Amino acid sequence: MPKLQGFEFWSRTLGGARHVVAPMVDQSELAWRLLSRRHGAQLCYTPMLHAQVFVRDANYRKENLYCEVCPEDRPLIVQFCANDPEVFVQAALLAQDYCDAIDLNLGCPQMIAKRVLLAHEKLSVPVTCKIRVFPEIDKTVKYAQMLEKAGCQLLTVHGRTKEQKGPLSGTASWEHIKAVRKAVAIPVFANGNIQCLRDVERCIQDTGVQGVMSAEGNLHNPALFEGRSPAVWELAEEYLDIVRQHPCPLSYVRAHLFKLWHHTLQVHQELREELAKVKTLEGVTAVNQELKLRCQEDISRQKEGEKPSGGLPFFHWICQPYFRPGPREGSKENGGARSKRALEEEEGGTDVLSKNKQKKQLRNPHKTFDPSLKPKYAKCDQCGNPKVSMALLPRAEPSGGGRRAGRSPLPGQHPLPAEGRARGGWLPLTSGQPLIGRRQALRRGAALLFVASPALWGACSVGGGISHRLTSFPVSRVIGVCSTCAGAAARSELSERLP
Ligand SMILES: Cc1cc2nc3c(=O)[nH]c(=O)nc-3n(C[C@H](O)[C@H](O)[C@H](O)COP(=O)(O)O)c2cc1C
Numbered sequence: 001m002p003k004l005q006g007f008e009f010w011s012r013t014l015g016g017a018r019h020v021v022a023p024m025v026d027q028s029e030l031a032w033r034l035l036s037r038r039h040g041a042q043l044c045y046t047p048m049l050h051a052q053v054f055v056r057d058a059n060y061r062k063e064n065l066y067c068e069v070c071p072e073d074r075p076l077i078v079q080f081c082a083n084d085p086e087v088f089v090q091a092a093l094l095a096q097d098y099c100d101a102i103d104l105n106l107g108c109p110q111m112i113a114k115r116v117l118l119a120h121e122k123l124s125v126p127v128t129c130k131i132r133v134f135p136e137i138d139k140t141v142k143y144a145q146m147l148e149k150a151g152c153q154l155l156t157v158h159g160r161t162k163e164q165k166g167p168l169s170g171t172a173s174w175e176h177i178k179a180v181r182k183a184v185a186i187p188v189f190a191n192g193n194i195q196c197l198r199d200v201e202r203c204i205q206d207t208g209v210q211g212v213m214s215a216e217g218n219l220h221n222p223a224l225f226e227g228r229s230p231a232v233w234e235l236a237e238e239y240l241d242i243v244r245q246h247p248c249p250l251s252y253v254r255a256h257l258f259k260l261w262h263h264t265l266q267v268h269q270e271l272r273e274e275l276a277k278v279k280t281l282e283g284v285t286a287v288n289q290e291l292k293l294r295c296q297e298d299i300s301r302q303k304e305g306e307k308p309s310g311g312l313p314f315f316h317w318i319c320q321p322y323f324r325p326g327p328r329e330g331s332k333e334n335g336g337a338r339s340k341r342a343l344e345e346e347e348g349g350t351d352v353l354s355k356n357k358q359k360k361q362l363r364n365p366h367k368t369f370d371p372s373l374k375p376k377y378a379k380c381d382q383c384g385n386p387k388v389s390m391a392l393l394p395r396a397e398p399s400g401g402g403r404r405a406g407r408s409p410l411p412g413q414h415p416l417p418a419e420g421r422a423r424g425g426w427l428p429l430t431s432g433q434p435l436i437g438r439r440q441a442l443r444r445g446a447a448l449l450f451v452a453s454p455a456l457w458g459a460c461s462v463g464g465g466i467s468h469r470l471t472s473f474p475v476s477r478v479i480g481v482c483s484t485c486a487g488a489a490a491r492s493e494l495s496e497r498l499p
Contacts, residue, residue: 009126009153010187010210013100014075017043019200019225020156020189022215023079023105023130026252030068031242033076035235036218040225043075043211048105051082051091065098070246077128079103085115089122096125101154103128106147113150120151128154130191132162133176144180144188152186156213159192169324178207189213195220195321197227219259221319229319232261233292240285253284261291263316268294 004013021028021036023045033044046065053060065078078099082088092102104115106129119127129152133140144155157180159172172192181188187210190203194214203212217224222235236257243253257275258265265272271294274287295317302315314320357369 005153006186018211020211020213021218022213023048029248031246034242035239036222039223045077045079048079048081051080051088054091075100077101077103081105083110085118088115089118092123101126101128106131116150116152126153130156132158137179140176141179141183144184148184154187156189174207181208220322236288262322267316
C-alpha cells in the first residue's frame, strides 16, 4: 500500500490529532506519554534520539525505542537529530516499524532538503519536521515551503527564533505560524504559548493549524488537553503507578515531579531536598504522600474567600502553568537572585566577580575569568557540545605481553589511511574497557580521537611499559565528535565485534 501523505496521513494515521505532546529529551518517555494520553493527548513524540548513536548502538535502540513498545502508545512519532542524510535514513529505517512517522528536528542547518528528500524516498512511513521560526515571516515561509517540496508530510512550527531560549524564551509568534499554515498544503502543528485548553482553541482559531503541540505546559499539567487542573499529588500518584509498569530512569521521574510540584515546592521547600535525595521509586512515592498530607493540611486551613498567593491563578497544590521570568525580571522564587551567568552575559558584567569567583581567585591569583580569554572549542558534529576531549594514542610500538605482540595489523587488514598514518594513530580499546586513560593518552602525545571501521580491528599491544593486551582499532576515520558521542560509537562497535 502506498504510504499516506499530508492531510490523509494526518486524518487517517494520526486520527486527526489536535492535542500533541512535544518531543522532550529525558521527559517525553513512555510513562509520561501514557499519562498524557490518559488525559487528552492524541499524539506523542519520543524524545529526540541521536541518529548516529541509534544506528551504531543496539543498547541505545533497545532502551529508547524497542523496549518502550506499547499498544496504547500510538500514534507515535519518533524524532531524530541527524546531520548526515544517509545516517538519518539508516536510523529511521531501524525505527520505522515502531512508530507512525519519523520526525527530523531541524536544529542542524546542513543538507536539510537532502535529509528530508532521502528519507521521504526510502521510508515506509512519512517524514515530518519540526522547525523554529526565523525573525522574518517571509524567510520562515520559504523555509517551510522548501521542506514541503522535499517531501515533509507534516510540519510543526515552534513560533520562537533560535535565539529565544531559556530566560529569553518570550512569547511565540503565532503570526509566523499562521503565515506558514497559509503557504503550505501539508498539515501544520503550532508550538509555543500553549498553557491551557483555552490557548489550544485560540491558537487553532487564530492560526488555522491542524493541531497544537505543548511541552512546558504539558510538563506542568499533563491534564492540560482535558481542560482540567487536578491536584498535583493525584497526577504524581498516577504517573508513579505507570512508571512501576514501564520503568524509566529515576532522574526522569525526579525531573517530572520537580516540574509538576513546582508551585508546592516554593511553599514546602524541605520536600524539594527530600525529592533530590531519594534513590528509589518507593522513596519518591513516600515524598508524594508527605506532599499530599501537607497540601491537605493547607487546604483545611484555608479561609473562605482566600485567594492564591504570588499572583497564581490557582492554589499551589493545583496543576497550573509556570511562566518563566523574563530576562530582566528578578526571580522572587530565587530570592531575586536570577542566574548569575545570565546576568553577567546580559549586562556584560564581568568587572565585578561573584563571591565564588573571588574565592577562586584568592586560591589561584593567576586565574582569569575573562570569557574572551577562555579557550574556544570546536563543536561536536553530532550533539553540538564542545569537542574537548579528543584523544589519539600514538601508534603503538608493540612490546611483549600480548598474543599478537610485535605484530602489525592482522593479515588482510588495511593499511592506515594517510590521515591516520600522519598522526600515527590507534585507538586502543580492550574487551574489559579502557586500559589507557585519556590523560595517559594525552601524555603520550594524543591529539585526536579516531574511531576505526569495525572491519579493520585486530589485536596488538601498546609498548612503553604497558603490558596489557589490547584490542585495537586501526584508524580509518576521523570523527568530528565529542568524547561522549565517539565513546558511544566505539563501545557499540566493540560490543558488536567482541565474542
Ligand atoms: C524538557 C524539554 C525537552 C525538550 N526536548 C526537545 C527535543 O527532544 N526535541 C525538540 O524538538 N524539542 C525539544 N524541546 C522543545 C519543545 O519540544 C518545544 O518546542 C518548546 O519547549 C516550546 O514549546 P512550549 O512553549 O510548549 O514549551 C524540549 C523542551 C523541554 C522543555
